[in-house]
Amino acid sequence: MDQNAMPDWEKRFRAPRVSLPEWAEDAPDRSLFVSNATGTFELYAWDRTTGAQRQVTDRPNGTTNGTLTPDGQWVWWFSDTDGDEFGVWMRQPFAGGEDEPVATLPASYPAGLAIGRDGTVVVGRSTDEDGSTVHVVRPGGGEPVEIYRHSESAGIGDLSRDGSLLVIEHTEHGDAMHSALRVVNPDGSTVAELDDSEGGTKDLGLSVLGFAPVDGDPRLLVGHQRRGRWEPMVWDPLSGTTKELDLELPGDVLAEWYPDAGALLIVHSFQARDELWRYDLETGERTRIETPPGSVMGATARPDGTVEFLWSSAALPPQVRSTSGATVLDPPGMKAPGSVPVEDAWVEGPGGKIHALVQKPQGEGPFPTVFEVHGGPTHHDTDSFAGQPAAWVDHGFAVVRVNYRGSTGYGREWTDALKHRVGLIELEDVEAVREWAVGSGLSNPDRLVLAGGSWGGYLTLLGLGTQPETWALGLAAVPVADYVTAYHDEMEALKSMDRTLLGGTPEEVPERFEASSPLTYVDKVRAPVYISAGVNDPRCPIRQVENYVERLEQRGHPHEVYRYDAGHGSLVVEERIKQVRLEIDFALRHLPGAAQAPGAAQG
Template identity: 40%
Template sequence: MSAAPAPAAGEERPAPGYRVHRPALPEVCPRDPALMVLTGDAGGRCEVFAVDARTGRARQVTDRPRGTLHCAIDADAAVWWFEEDEDGLGRWCFQDFHGGPVRPGLTGPSPGAPRGLAVVGDGTVAVGLGDRRGLTVHLGRRGGEGRPVLRVEGHAVLAGVSPDARLLAVTGTAASERAVAVHTAGGEAAAVLSGRDGGLWALGFAPGAGEAELLLVRQDGDRYVPATWRADGGVRLHRWCSFDTEITARWYPRGRRILVRQDRHGRSRLFTADLDRRTLAPVPVPPGSVLDAAPRPDGEVHYLWTDTATPPRAYSASGAALPAVDVPPVRVPGRHTELWTPGPDGEVHTLLSLPEHPARPPLVLLVHGGPADHDRDAYDPVVHSLVASGFAVARVNYRGSTGYGPRWRAAYGEGVGLTQVADLAAVRADVLARGLADPGAVGLWGTSWGGYLVLLALGTRPGLWRAGVAVKPLADCATAHRTGTPALRALDEALFGGTPEQVPDRYARSSPVRYAHRVRAPLLMAAATRDVKCPPEQVRTYLAALRASGVRHEEMWLDSGHDGYLGSDHVAVLRRALGFLDRELRGPGRAADHDSPHRQGRGKDRPPQSAAGDR
């Protein structure tokens, strides 16, 4: 919430005025809310900063060649961060807020992927570390030896520790028999909660003394309902507080109150729910998206707000002035509107951004990932760059997206991926029928699952597109399942109804590599050599199929993982993609000036109720 400090001496920014921004509020020390940690820009990398709100001073805590993203602060004002290698494996470290020696959070555990960190008031630390087979939870005193207390096979994440450090909560696949499990500090099972009747997600234990109480969200028919679990009473649904679209929530620091954030039709709502009084009160926010929201010890609510034309800004619900998030004072040019396109399971919602000129510009469908995610009425530097360069941008919340209710999220009637491609094609036709874009210059751009849909659309409906950009995509479904993480294998099996060995035809029918020989539009493929979510092996298989069929394409390989923290990588992809689309959709000699925004880099804002392991 303060300006990101200047880069370290001798460091060079990847481009003039370019910075990395992660849209999230700072983490606040429970005992002294003036002490905060956040990730900010350090010469085009994400790094961790400690901020003292009383003095306005910021201290750069980490300085690593590939950047640092995960951070936290505990009640004793120790600053935590995850120190990972180029493959995403590592350990948690900590340091006193004002500096001093760097120490391992727990000694003993082997390096793993970050799958949860919890530090309670007495200095007890629980660390979740993942590997290719599952999760191990280690417990110990801060800086001391960590002992493994729990092993969970398959997808699982440590969701929290009770304030007395006697209970651990682990969340797994939301719709499974073991959606949430509560264990004692010794590893014994205290409760196993099923999500088979819709879905169940754990959001953490209530702070403070007293009976341990775990906050949950349950899908209850066509609604999403906050719930709580106690050892003496089991799960209690608070149906008086139900919502028609996805929610997430967090405890207030005091009392049995929760702050609820609802994602609805590409925008956000905030509410305060008092669980004792059974009251629900809206927290006024402007139309747009709340990327992060946090209740403070004084009862105040701080939130990070944005819309398509406005970079994120921090606000207080009371109207009190807050330090500005370090973003450029710019607005995205053009006109920003929305479309609702008729479809077999209801209307498809699209966020449409149109440039000032020309009247019928080339159109880029910017396809979101997930699949359990959605495009928001929120600032996106890719949208900014495209609109400023004279492109129209359509962001389609196809079937399977969050923010439109359980039925929309579960609508896969035409098959995995193929359903979503049908929605992209329908929106394309709608935009063109309204005369809003050039019918001969329509392209696609997507990352991760969005890149998968780009490849599938190019192959299954080749006559509709003039160009495609796929960044770190899923390209061969069966290979990705075999080589992916436990979370992604669980996601695939839920979507396809089994493994590739059990339902091979379903995987093959939805796999882009099957249709590679049908692709006609030129493709820019940007992939990562250390990607564990969309592994490079299956990308190389797809590229080999393109070469065998003589399909014109370009390759761009990044020496990074799926979620890169280096601004230089993001801006390199942005520039390459803009140049590629300019050539393919406008032709030689028609290049526009690229009025790119000052910073680039998508933040991760995945509500806890979204399926863990989304691409």
């Protein structure tokens, strides 16, 4: 299509984008990034010394999971089949060459990877049969040695710089929402344990932020929730000491090391926006690193003292910037058009104040409105650039995104409120925001669309059945539709999460699974339903979607289903555009009187 004739919403998807470059620790001029420059998200190697960039992977369904060896000589990438997330690790020389497998291990779901400077490789795996396992491959090859196994979810956190210590993040206590940490020797023998959940009796979790990046330093940077939110602390597993860092910042605070381990790069997230700080570990001095208002999707401190970060806002597309003032990576070709900024709404809800982000088209309301609920559920919407909400605004819709209970970013209690009455709790918050949107004059009560992908798709189908008089239309992408069947078919790590959320298996707590399953309420659905699903999806498997669709068909209920040959979403730009176009077309056909911006129906 001629670029001049292309609608803005398509340009936002087609415009080349890049991720924050990862750099090799011992060769910082060698970097790896992800880009959609070819129309599919793939890995690219970048030699900063020469400026040369090279596409590393080239697969029909794209590739985003990769890393560099510490010396920058190799690119490692995860090879799955048709987006099913089940596969093996491969490697390719940084300068180019043939791919080769890196360990004689059967295919699995990835559960972390750590590469030592001496060539030692630690591979984390997860399968339905074996649970979580960790394997060590010594330099020079040989058979991998299994050093860890457990039925609950676990994965590799990090390997110390000298390769003497490995940290495993695990949920052996059975609470998949709150991990514990175990530092082990390369043979698997335990060095130290850190478990704030006290065996699962407390809702406190830990996360690995990384070992100190200097030789002989065993300190581990850890995220903790001891004061009701994510904050960093330093743990020395050899001495057993911990040092909490009270940074006096509201909201979640995470960090990574500066290369000399004398300071931390702080990422502070508060009310759907981010800011950066430098924290000196010796003096405790905190220095603001200036970034524009919006969201920082990644940041890294370079050996020269500069900080590179990936930034965007709802109005402005992503940019990879440096504190030096330079643009780090500027992809060639078409630039994405901007969109409208978000406005904040705070609404009293049954569990406390709910934060929602609102985008409005030109003109006066009330508008047809898309309530786009995020996935996760342990995630949250931010003031960042997103093609799908912008597309709805272009077509005359207001967009409301709700950070419901269960979302991250608003404290541990808000996230942990999502238990047992799964799905129903989130929808109570969506309903409270809906009442505000209608009462404020923003939204037309007769033209409300409930939409979302993954967990958001699940909430969409559940909301259509439990709030049938509220919604005029439902758009569910890669959803959980039949919770019991989904549990039995999904990947093992998600089974563990579901047991935590619902308090057991479908056999142990059948009433909870029934109350939280969209299939239970399918006969009450009144609104037309659009569903898209990946036939290779390991997270929201296709069989449970088909069970829901069959019930709609038996009722003769208006619905459309789009099945595509990929997994939990697509990394192919044309496929993603097709899915958005189908959703918009469905809405415009089934939502009488929906407003539409001039020329928005193109494409």
